[in-house]
Amino acid sequence: MVRSFIHVEPDSHFPLQNLPYGVFRPRSGGDPRVGVAIGDQVLDLAVLDAVGYLDPAEAAGQGLFSKPSLNALMALRRPAWSELRQTIRRLLDAEEPALRDNAVLRQAAFHKQAEVELLLPVEIGDYTDFYASRDHATNVGSLFRGKEQALMPNWLHLPVGYHGRASSIVISGTDVQRPLGQMKPPDAAAPLFGPCRQLDFELEVGCLIGTGNALGAPISVDDAEEYIFGLVLVNDWSARDIQAWEYQPLGPFLGKNFATSISPWVVPFEALEPFRVAGPAQEPKPLPYLEQSGKGAFDIRLEVQLQAESMKEAECIAESNFRYLYWTMAQQIAHHTIGGCNLRPGDLLASGTVSGAEKGTRGCLLELTWRGSDPLKLAGGEERVWLEDSDRVTMTGWCQGDGYRIGFGEVTGRVRPVGQGGG
Numbered sequence: 001m002v003r004s005f006i007h008v009e010p011d012s013h014f015p016l017q018n019l020p021y022g023v024f025r026p027r028s029g030g031d032p033r034v035g036v037a038i039g040d041q042v043l044d045l046a047v048l049d050a051v052g053y054l055d056p057a058e059a060a061g062q063g064l065f066s067k068p069s070l071n072a073l074m075a076l077r078r079p080a081w082s083e084l085r086q087t088i089r090r091l092l093d094a095e096e097p098a099l100r101d102n103a104v105l106r107q108a109a110f111h112k113q114a115e116v117e118l119l120l121p122v123e124i125g126d127y128t129d130f131y132a133s134r135d136h137a138t139n140v141g142s143l144f145r146g147k148e149q150a151l152m153p154n155w156l157h158l159p160v161g162y163h164g165r166a167s168s169i170v171i172s173g174t175d176v177q178r179p180l181g182q183m184k185p186p187d188a189a190a191p192l193f194g195p196c197r198q199l200d201f202e203l204e205v206g207c208l209i210g211t212g213n214a215l216g217a218p219i220s221v222d223d224a225e226e227y228i229f230g231l232v233l234v235n236d237w238s239a240r241d242i243q244a245w246e247y248q249p250l251g252p253f254l255g256k257n258f259a260t261s262i263s264p265w266v267v268p269f270e271a272l273e274p275f276r277v278a279g280p281a282q283e284p285k286p287l288p289y290l291e292q293s294g295k296g297a298f299d300i301r302l303e304v305q306l307q308a309e310s311m312k313e314a315e316c317i318a319e320s321n322f323r324y325l326y327w328t329m330a331q332q333i334a335h336h337t338i339g340g341c342n343l344r345p346g347d348l349l350a351s352g353t354v355s356g357a358e359k360g361t362r363g364c365l366l367e368l369t370w371r372g373s374d375p376l377k378l379a380g381g382e383e384r385v386w387l388e389d390s391d392r393v394t395m396t397g398w399c400q401g402d403g404y405r406i407g408f409g410e411v412t413g414r415v416r417p418v419g420q421g422g423g
């Protein structure tokens with residue numbers, strides 16, 4: 001197995017096979033710039049580019065890495081991403097002396113991850129959220145509309161989604177303020193206004209678009225993966241009481257626009273190739289524009305941890321897998337653009353809550369507690385139906401290779417009570 005001269009623990013999320021991109025700022029100061037995670041280090045690509053170490057890659061020499069976002073890099077095409085990735089991989093290889101034996105450059109180019117601040121890596125222009133897990137859609141449908149109408153008649157024919165809100169996407173670690181809103185409990189005669197009482201998380205995977213398409217020029221399902229730059233973890237925080245009252249007939253609005261958290265490291269799509277698998281069988285067969293040849297799902301293990309303020313450590317409350325999704329990322333992209341809609345570099349297409357068939361694989365509290373009828377019992381006697389103030393939700397994910405992991409790191413956030421200011 002290929003190894004780096006940088007030490008990488010076997011359970012590290014960031015071995016040489018991964019090389020995810022992020023935007024960071026050293027805690028000691030300096031401007032935001034682009035880096036790559038390796039073991040517990042960050043490699044500063046702006047430093048490497050400045051000394052010509054990334055030459056002759058197409059991405060080199062253009063100032064792409066001394067920017068506060070990955071967008072300019074994402075706007076290049078797949079061959080350029082692939083070439084850059086190979087260049088970085090070679091420079092980090094244990095057998096390659098160029099960087100390994102240049103102590104002065106190494107000193108300037110590497111930072112401990114613990115000594116940098118990770119920033120929102122992408123300027124996200126548009127955010128779309130799908131609803132691609134059949135188990136999630138069936139469960140939510142049963143809970144919101146009753147068993148008979150669990151899965152809407154369109155669901156097996158197209159990837160259902162809604163246009164989300166990009167402005168409130170925040171980086172992992174940002175506190176999330178409990179939203180205020182309008183809700184109508186079943187026993188109330190009129191709607192109430194106040195802090196959300198049914199705050200939830202949603203375990204999702206986000207697909208970041210690299211290459212865009214022109215307005216009016218759809219992306220075909222079999223070309224769609226060429227447009228994907230990389231993936232992140234997404235927590236689509238949801239106010240279930242606000243959502244349940246407002247959503248008909250146009251779908252989620254304020255119930256989901258107050259915050260969406262993403263993980264800081266963008267895992268290159270190319271790194272996931274060894275973990276490609278077939279997704280669930282699709283019956284009825286989708287219309288030709290959605291029919292994908294080959295396998296379109298990826299085996300990514302996902303976990304949700306919850307930590308109440310009284311708990312010494314976080315407790316795992318759900319284990320799921322990205323491969324459970326019914327609709328693939330390629331199908332989502334093909335559907336999104338079939339009417340002519342243009343995607344732009346940096347757009348986020350989230351998968352929708354990733355739930356599986358077993359109870360412990362459900363990706364949100366709405367399902368895990370069956371809308372409150374089956375509370376979760378946590379360590380130290382804590383019980384949860386919905387999130388309480390100061391609860392911390394952490395999601396993690398990784399592909400398990402033979403002796404290595406392609407990891408996503410984590411997306412974490414803590415619930416802050418209403419009225420404690422911004423930031």
Ligand SMILES: O=C(O)/C=C/C(=O)CC(=O)CC(=O)O
Pocket residue numbers: 129130131132133136140141144202236247252256351352353
């Ligand atoms: O079926 C409904 O009314 C509920 C929809 C959602 O909760 C939308 C959503 O965020 C989709 C998802 O995460 O899978």
Ligand SMILES: [Ca+2]
Pocket residue numbers: 129130202204236352353
């Ligand atoms: Ca969602």
Ligand SMILES: [Mg+2]
Pocket residue numbers: 235236237238256257258259260
């Ligand atoms: Mg959201």
